[in-house]
Amino acid sequence: NSGLRKSFMLNTFCSKRNVGSSAWKALPERVKIVEVGPRDGLQNEKTVVPTEVKIHLIDMLSEAGLPVIEATSFVSPKWVPQMADQVEVMKGIRRRPGVAYPVLTPNLKGFQEAVKAGAAEVAIFGAASELFSKKNINCSVEESLQRFEEVTKAAKEAGVPVRGYVSCVLGCPYEGKVSPDKVAQVAKRLYSMGCYEISLGDTTGVGTPGGMTEMLEVVSREVPVTALAVHCHDTYGQALANILIALQMGVSVVDSSVAGLGGCPYAQGASGNVATEDVVYMLHGLGIQTGVDLTKVMDAGAFICRSLNRKTSSKVAQASCKL
């Protein structure tokens, strides 16, 4: 199965069109899924979810075999009321051995509170677009990177790993096109300051396999592909195709959100995060190991959708009352 997978990838580019072989690698044997539903997903849902529901969701996701579950965010509750119960959530979840529970920390203060609340991994959130940075976190990209340096320095001293995010990697709701060089620049800074992994976010889901390939080619010259992840939004239905291309280019870490939680804040009624169920379905269909039990993820998705009184955005979940 893996032999066929490898040869199919190579054959694709040793085609009759007589173009040279490109640097396509075989698909990864294993992909790490970073579950962002409890944080990124819930943050973008209008309904404020009770603390015990969040805790139960995270516990169900832990049981599903997900290796990384973004649990909460240490931003000021004034800005993100959904995450006001950050400390209770951190203390309430049942941590499964071998599972990481990173939390978002926008600045040093957030980092210190996170560590106090028991966080063992944190994440920082930069942008490849100046306008987006200003509108989203009220400062320029450079200013944000300086803030993050404070966090990574403190995290290093405390022995806490840091994951970096770069948003707007394939387009910005304010600036439109974003240059891959700018994305690479920001990714490189985050990597150099100590982030072990950089998640590249197609924040408005406008990317297609064309833009994804180009962006990854440029970024992977600055940051090793083994340290890259993709965070695709499905606003234009392109997420799985974009993820597939990223896998073909050697990326083996994929962010997703159970039930596709978290709409697009920039387009009324549009979808946002790609659904974990749909990603897992594709990966397993490709023979790629994830360690994830799809049925249990669907159970977690059904649970949170009931609590939010909303329909799932996962097509696999929708189809599951089937054949």
Next chain:
Amino acid sequence: MGNVPATVKHCLSYEQLVQDFPWLAHWLQEEKEMVPTGVKIRLIDMLSETGLPVIEATSFVSSKWVPQMADHTEVLQGIQKHSHVRYPVLTPNMHGFKDAVAAGATEVAVFGSASETFSLKNINCSIDESMLRFQEIICSAKQQQIPVRGYVSCALGCPYEGHLEPTKVAEVVKRLYELGCYEVSLGDTIGVGTPGSMAKMLHTVMKEVPHSALAVHCHDTHGQALANILTALQMGICVVDSSVAGLGGCPYAHGASGNVSTEDVLYMLHGIGVRTGVDLSKVILAGDFICEALNRKTNSKVAQARGECW
């Protein structure tokens, strides 16, 4: 061509035209409400203005079986036929074929299956029996210089038999091609396929039939359609079937989606620099029209997002 990355350029030359083929007849067939003839005609006319090169207009099946298609003659005679667009119609048997020709059809399509059980349940005969029927049609069509397109359903899985061996799919595809179909469309009828199974199936089928005579018809029931289409394109397929607004649910899974939406396919193709000749904004308008007429929400994510992000 803007930001077409080198690696994708290697697999898709600029000269390749990908035909989009809204499977209008198919999804309308699955809509529960009867759609007025005037609405069908208007939809096809709007689609003709978008640049789509092939639009499947209707189906000459018995109206007893598919009441939704009872107005097949009126539709075919009512649409404004553009010179650069083809309007194939489904013809399950000789009777349907003769009616289609009498009504002015200049291209027809026949519908086979890679699964015996699906063939029996869907068209009431075995694969072998269906091939005999198709042979009759194709012979007659050849004499009248009417091109015939073949479809093979269940190419990536059957609602009754489950997994189907790619060799079985290849066998049926080869038969249709050798009988005289100029193109064979491979349908993932229940949308269970993934890039893995798509690649395996195409790899096997392409040993028997040239890639230039193949098309993919992906359903989005499990959200895999665009990834599957991308895989097919990477393997040399350059004809893609899709359905405006992604309408037409999956009859085998209540509430699940079916056809992949033309708008989302176009968005991807244009994003990777493939030329289609189709105006996406006009397709969105056609989708808006039919959704309003059916009082349904679009299944196209592009139509839902519709540039409100910017």
